[in-house]
Amino acid sequence: MANAKLVHFESGGVKCAADLYLPDAGTYAYPRPGVVMGHGFSIIKSALVQQATYLVNAGYVVMAIDYRTFGESEGEPRAQIWPLDQVEDFRNAITWLEQRTELVIPDRIGLWGVSFGGGVVLYTAAIEPRVKVVVAQSPSTAAPLVVWGEGAALFWTCVILFGIAQRGV
16 A cells, blocks of 8 residues: 655635655656545545555555545534535645645646545536546435535536536547
8 A cells, every 4th residue: 555645735714634645756757647536425535545556556646635524624513515615625635736846747637536526526627627637436426416405416417517518528
């Protein structure tokens, strides 16, 4: 398993925690492409070690985040699911990562999410032009119905499709 360094970034007025994984400098020249990883709503960043290790071994700089109010991140009350907050957390993690130009190629950052995080990265990628690639593993795309109310799933789908169409994908 890859070794991680605990780092922090600001989002929504609180300090969010992330594990930063770096590929072997003897094998890969820096800077490298980067990936920001996010979890579902029932786990935290430490559950992403196996997936982060796989990406690091492939040469990516990986930043696995805990959303605000989750895991090692600050914020009260704990474990709050507000999808637009999690989108903002991803966007602020991208900003933090792209500023590490000694480690990461700023215009080669992607997103990876699982479950609820998979749905969040799809939305984030649709509205955030800095995202160059997105992986959504078993995404929870019905979450807006539960969290935001009726009609939100259609809205979310339209925003994703509009964002993709605007970027010419």
